[in-house]
Amino acid sequence: MKLLIKGGTVIDPVAGKINKKDILIVDGRISGSGHNLSRSGAEVLDAKGKLVVPGLIDMHVHLREPGFEAKETIFTGTRAAARGGFTSVACMPNTNPVADNAAVVSSVIKRAHETGVVRVYPIGAISRGSIGEELAEIGDMKESGAVAFSDDGMPVMSSGLMRRAMQYARMLGVTLISHCEDKNLSSGGSMHEGLVSTILGLKGIPASAEEVMVSRDIILAEDTGCRVHIAHVSTAGSVRLVRQAKSRGVGITAEVSPHHFTLTDEAVMGYGACTKVNPPLRSDRDLEAVKEGLADGTIDVIATDHAPHTVEEKDVEYDLAPFGISGLETAVGLVWTELVATGVLTPLQAITKMTLNPARVLGIPGGTLEAGADADITIIDPELSWEVDPKLFASKGRNTPFTGRLLKGLPWVTIVGGRVVMKDCKVDI
Amino acid sequence: MGLSGKDLIGLRDITAEEIKLILDTAGPMKEIIARKIKKVPTLRGRTVITVFYEASTRTRTSFELAAKYLSADTVGLAAATSSVSKGESLKDTARNIAAMGADVVVLRHPMSGAAELLARSLNVSVINAGDGAHEHPTQALLDMYTVREKKGRLDGLKVAIIGDILHSRVARSDIWGYTIMGSEVRLAGPSTLIPAGIEKLGVRVCRTVEEAIEGADVVNVLRIQMERQQQGLFPGLREYSRMFGISPERLSLAAPGALVMHPGPINRGVEMSSEVADGLQSVICEQVTNGVAVRMALLYLLIGGSEQK
Amino acid sequence: MAKLKAQLLDQEGIRRSLTRIAHEIIERNKGTDNLALVGIRRRGAPLAERLAGRIREIEGRAVPVGILDITLYRDDLTTLAHQPLVRSTDVPFPVSGRTVVLVDDVIYTGRTIRAALGALIDLGRPQVIQLAVLIDRGHRELPIRADYVGKNVPTSRKEAVSVRLQEIDGEERVVIMELD
């Protein structure tokens, strides 16, 4: 089984290089790259004018299975990932039951093998039931294949528990992913606190609700020596705190979601519940700070926080709608349109934040095109303009605030372990 | 000449001309209310549905009287107040209304944005009778009508709005309306109840109630909800009353003949003393009458004319 | 725009017509006891004022004058292209038991008068209602006739009669226009 990707522009984050060359895949692995590789017996993909990059990795995805199969399943979620150009996703544990023990983690892995089309890495819960009271069996879950730990969606309010979790995680050498939100400051809020929330009469979530917890977790990370990853950074203050911490040598990393570098709270005007997301869409100033953080390396990772919901759940009063955006299938378009085309990031930086960096944070394979590596490869057409239409999503979650938006840049082919799982937006060919 | 939209959701997107038209039309309506036979045949055969997800006998009655004085039929849709937590109810309501073929829906709802959501899913006119902390446009219109009737103008007047601005849809609609009509708006209240960025709407946020009242032509006092104290948003009613309650002494700082207004119901002795509420400068009772006139004007302007907009 | 076809009355003609109507009102009602005039907005209002002035000159007694806005009583609201403005009704005296003379500029289909009768009766129960118009142009659609007419003018439905009054229009004449 041979596959030759011919004539593409290859972006290699490990080497830090971009050049035109061919890549040959043999039996699921990258066998080599170069010019005029022999095509004998190989199926050929003509990648002229396209970008050939390591398979994209989304380290923040809600696949909803088990328990919320109306919103998404591993079957649909991994197909959405493939359409979005992702070859690996890490899925959050806020399922039902919560992935707070080895059995649930194993069953997610098993389901992913049975029904998934991309690699699925479960993230285990920090606390039992993610209710922030007692530590979950992090060691067991690690053994079963959980790659990191988080109570995403349910911030760990107890500093005592968070400190113990970090001490424990450090022993195990795993990363904790923190959803930074002080519930005492955010509770009841449904959008960013500012002029727009004032105009709309919606209860605001102040930027400080996030920043207080970012500060706490930086201090605890420094205290315990645990590797901490700050999920979905959304405010200027958080970016500044992470930047300062990194300059002190604290072992933290951070991610941002495409909606936070694309939209501000202005998008909430009209009460469209597809703009309701946690953390909320912030101000202009925050959006600019997040972009600066991406550009100067403060923010390591771009992750979608893909949070699918049913149409019925979202088509209600703003206060009643659940938080979340279905993000897998718009991520590359938004990164290319909002960050690369505008010069905020170079193509190499953008790809690094979607491949090598998340792989390093999670300690999983990926992010490389070296010979011998698993052939997880994404081919992107950076020039293709397209209009976002959620009806075409593979995800069950049609909850996107980007409907009708014109984007430039679209994954063309997704290859997982040498197998083409998506081509021309079609999965499972 | 007419209103530009099919609905009245708020005063944010309305023009000074439209506000003027509504207030001008409310004048003749008030004359009808003063008659022995308070009925004109204008909206015969039209149906107004009131849907109240929040108890408010006063506002509902005002809309129903307005509709009846114009000979429209009124139906109150029993919206189970307790079931709002399950979001389908508003959607179901919309479907029912569409099936029943009403001409106007008057919606009161505890959540911001509900009126807009309903208006988007219906072809008929929707009047927002208060949605969450968003807007309560008819209250602001009746406030402005009352002030214009007494003062002869709105342009250049100084209007003080006192109290819980954060949770007040009346305050928001008043701010839009008065500023559109050229009044100067000042706000005062506990700083925990002043919403973020409100000064960007062209109003002055005052540090003390005295600063807001000084030289004001209108003192509009908002109701303070007892539950806000339970939520810890201010320490207590006694302190609130001492710091923000309107007493005759405080009122004497206002311009001579300043009007005292309140959307009701009043917590006497908390937001204002009884002397002030019942005093010569109080126009609180007239606000109620004017409310019916303004709502008649709106109903006429929204559905009294030709085909649906 | 409609084309001017002919002038029906000039300033003098209007004056003479009103004077004659004033005499007829006094004559028919045997004086001015219990009499009131109510003009229909817009041009009936100044005409009612003028008639009251004429009656005062003749009889030496003032007659109360009111203004009726009939917008809310119209039966054609849903068919009009533009929604008419509602203006105030100002009848500052009780109408019950009185002889009320409704005053308008032109009577045509009779629908305005029907609306005015409804509006007037909602204010009370007059003893008698009479109707005075400056122009009767025919084409009645309702069983309504005027008691006092300044000038009867046969017209076609393609024509419009325009009464121009100093108080509203800044000129004083009655013309007939051809509609396009």
Ligand SMILES: [Zn+2]
């Ligand atoms: Zn989260």
